[in-house]
Amino acid sequence: MKIQYLGHSGISIEDNLTILIDPWLNDNPLAKIKAESLTKVDCIVATHNHFDHVNDIPIIAKNTGATVISIVETAEDLSTKGCEKTIGCNIGGRVKLENFELLFTQAFHSMTSNPSGVIIFFNNKTIFHAGDTGVFGDMKLIGEMYPIDLAFLPVGGYFTMGPQEANMAIQLLKPNMVVPIHYNTFDVIKQKIDQELVRNTKSKLIILQPGEEFVL
Numbered sequence: 001m002k003i004q005y006l007g008h009s010g011i012s013i014e015d016n017l018t019i020l021i022d023p024w025l026n027d028n029p030l031a032k033i034k035a036e037s038l039t040k041v042d043c044i045v046a047t048h049n050h051f052d053h054v055n056d057i058p059i060i061a062k063n064t065g066a067t068v069i070s071i072v073e074t075a076e077d078l079s080t081k082g083c084e085k086t087i088g089c090n091i092g093g094r095v096k097l098e099n100f101e102l103l104f105t106q107a108f109h110s111m112t113s114n115p116s117g118v119i120i121f122f123n124n125k126t127i128f129h130a131g132d133t134g135v136f137g138d139m140k141l142i143g144e145m146y147p148i149d150l151a152f153l154p155v156g157g158y159f160t161m162g163p164q165e166a167n168m169a170i171q172l173l174k175p176n177m178v179v180p181i182h183y184n185t186f187d188v189i190k191q192k193i194d195q196e197l198v199r200n201t202k203s204k205l206i207i208l209q210p211g212e213e214f215v216l
Contacts (some may be wrong), residue, residue, distance in 0.1 A: 127151075151175035
């Protein structure tokens with residue numbers, strides 16, 4: 001499966017279908033592609049409704065016919081902005097979809113409805129996108145219940161975890177691989193990320209620049 005970092009918190013997961021998480025492209029100074037250029041997207045997951053996570057979702061959904069999946073209130077809001085196919089979920093158990101499953105987790109952040117992270121179970125891989133969050137103790141429970149192949153964790157500080165807190169999150173989650181996200185887009189979240197992020201862990205650090213990809 002191909003994993004591409006779109007920039008900021010945006011992720012593309014591509015195998016027999018394409019899943020996007022929190023794509024923010026058009027006003028993102030570091031993004032390498034525009035929302036209008038995406039032509040094949042099956043599902044878009046939104047972790048919460050801040051502009052830097054959802055503003056481009058209606059454009060992408062309209063152009064591709066993608067289904068938008070999020071917490072109920074976020075799905076309802078996006079449906080009023082032109083997203084014709086939405087699925088509203090909540091934090092809790094697995095949601096079984098046609099070609100994959102997902103589960104929304106807690107996140108600790110501000111927004112107008114519940115912020116969340118998301119675990120995607122797709123073609124024998126378990127992928128965790130933490131959304132925007134600080135570190136919290138139940139990350140240990142998440143890692144124990146759903147052994148994680150790949151985790152996307154915010155590291156920019158100011159609005160989310162910084163590197164110190166993200167290192168503790170990695171110790172709690174114990175993912176096989178970690179990709180840092182939500183940093184360097186703005187001056188207030190500039191960070192120098194290196195192997196210190198995974199110190200005292202067995203996780204492999206994969207640093208991607210916007211537009212870069214790897215095979216999971």
